[in-house]
Amino acid sequence: MTDPIELNLDGNAFPDRTERADAAANRALILTTAERLFRERGVENVCMAEIAEVAGVGKGTLYRRFANKGELCLALMDSQLAEFQDSMLGRFQSLTQQGTPFLEQLAQFLESLVEFTEVHSPLLLEVARAGIVHMDARLNVPHFWQYMTVRALLRSAARNDELVADLDLDYFGEALLAPLQVDYFRFQRYVRNYSTARIGMGLRSMVKLLAA
Amino acid sequence: MTDPIELNLDGNAFPDRTERADAAANRALILTTAERLFRERGVENVCMAEIAEVAGVGKGTLYRRFANKGELCLALMDSQLAEFQDSMLGRFQSLTQQGTPFLEQLAQFLESLVEFTEVHSPLLLEVARAGIVHMDARLNVPHFWQYMTVRALLRSAARNDELVADLDLDYFGEALLAPLQVDYFRFQRYVRNYSTARIGMGLRSMVKLLAA
DNA sequence: CTTGTATCTGGACTTTAGTCCACTTGTGTG
DNA sequence: CACACAAGTGGACTAAAGTCCAGATACAAG
Known part of the structure; x- marks a missing residue:
């Protein structure tokens, strides 16, 4: 039947290149932080800036991994x-x-x-x-x-x-x-x-x- | 069959009270301005502030009539x-x-x-x-x-x-x-x-x- | 170990939606 | 007409999304 499609939603925006180790760590950090904040206060009440702040990274870092809140949610x-x-x-x-x-x-x-x-x-x-x-x-x-x-x-x-x-x-x-x-x-x-x-x-x- | 439903989308947010004449004029002004701007430059490229500005009214006036861009579009x-x-x-x-x-x-x-x-x-x-x-x-x-x-x-x-x-x-x-x-x-x-x-x-x- | 460079990072900045409220004005009532 | 007050108004303000880029850093090659 259908072959499983490569979903590739893990947040690595550049699947061809290999991701730098620090970047990968930040990506994981962002995901766990977002997961926690969403669980604690509801998806709609958490803004991107806050996720970045709590994760201890800049907004640029966050948006480099996930172009928008939707992609972040998909990755989760x-x-x-x-x-x-x-x-x-x-x-x-x-x-x-x-x-x-x-x-x-x-x-x-x-x-x-x-x-x-x-x-x-x-x-x-x-x-x-x-x-x-x-x-x-x-x-x-x-x-x-x-x-x-x-x-x-x-x-x-x-x-x-x-x-x-x-x-x-x-x-x-x-x-x-x-x-x-x-x-x-x-x-x-x-x-x-x-x-x-x-x-x-x-x-x-x-x-x-x-x-x- | 179905009775025509009162759509009431003309932007009068308080249909019970009678609208003041100046307010009605502004409402009409806003609608024609929005219609023109949307036609000229596309709905998505026109922001609420601009509609207010071009119509020569404050944002407060605009939002009093239309709680958001969607309502304005519906009114149109x-x-x-x-x-x-x-x-x-x-x-x-x-x-x-x-x-x-x-x-x-x-x-x-x-x-x-x-x-x-x-x-x-x-x-x-x-x-x-x-x-x-x-x-x-x-x-x-x-x-x-x-x-x-x-x-x-x-x-x-x-x-x-x-x-x-x-x-x-x-x-x-x-x-x-x-x-x-x-x-x-x-x-x-x-x-x-x-x-x-x-x-x-x-x-x-x-x-x-x-x-x- | 050094270095070149592609990648990554922080945070200031821009944009837009939408809120708020002190001030103004129209309108019905006497 | 005048006046009270509900209704309307302008624009400063907040919040959040998303952009940008100068500087920092990992890592591959020598």
Whole structure:
């Protein structure tokens, strides 16, 4: 299926060159500091200057590693993102072996994504905020992976004759993911007061509609 | 069907009290100034301070009328929004009289919304940006109207036995609108390079899937 | 160990959003 | 008309994001 994509969100902005040792140390320092401050006082109440100050580095250093708050937040999710990705790929493999339909796998993927989004929504919101200001491609990396996954599952399903005819699979991949964009997700959660279960069910029934 | 909702986006922050004449004049002045500056130099390249300055008013005056740039942008779309709303309601009436299925009406509504979003995407983007920062309910007014409309059409369709059974209509209303959120829409348009026609077709086929 | 240089660093600086409040002005009431 | 006071106004001020660059420093090559 999809090869694992190199996420490369660890904050090393120049993956080609080797990072100087002091720079790497500062990068780690910044990340642990940010993690602590975010945990203690909430992502939105901590500003970049403060992270730099508490970490004991200058703003220039901070911004050299992370071009904006969104990238920093993404870096903080790096390992969980990779873990989520790995666990999903593993699950797909085992489900496929058991002969589980690809559409069912898709439904499960979306349900898991609901939980992931729920858990990380504060950080993801910051990423979205940064994304809407700068058009920074790096910030879209998670979405790209999600999209690749959904599209791959849709294509497999199509090859397996699970789908109704004549669907624009590329478009549907996007459409299924659209309600999971953080800002929209939070709207559904906290304005509409939908539970994650309800959102998951909704997405599942949406997938069901694609079935032949 | 749905009653026209009082949009009230004209920038009068205190609709109960009557606005003082000088204030009303300033409000109009601000709007025309902003409209001109946005047209000349692009929404994102004009800051609030400049609008105030060119209009010859203080920032306090500007912010008293429009709590943030998003509200100002929304006010600039006020008449087009109302016009769009009216024309849609008119269209629904005539289509219903001709016996057009409600799902077809829904598809047409979404297609029209694609065009509306396309045309106003710069202003809408600013609204979204403001919305993601402040949790300002006023900024959601257009979405609420869209949602009410979609949901009403879905309910009518259900009453008319046009739908497959057991759908969470409230959820589907949101899900159908999710790909039309400006930021996501722009991603599809300018990163994915989807045409508006393709997006419209995608939404239409999504609606089709709901058909019994 | 020395040195050249690419990389890194701190923090002053710019920009923009948005707040605040002392002062001014329009308007309804008598 | 005059006057009280709610409503409106200007612009200084704060907060935060993000830029810039002169000087500092790691590290590779000799």
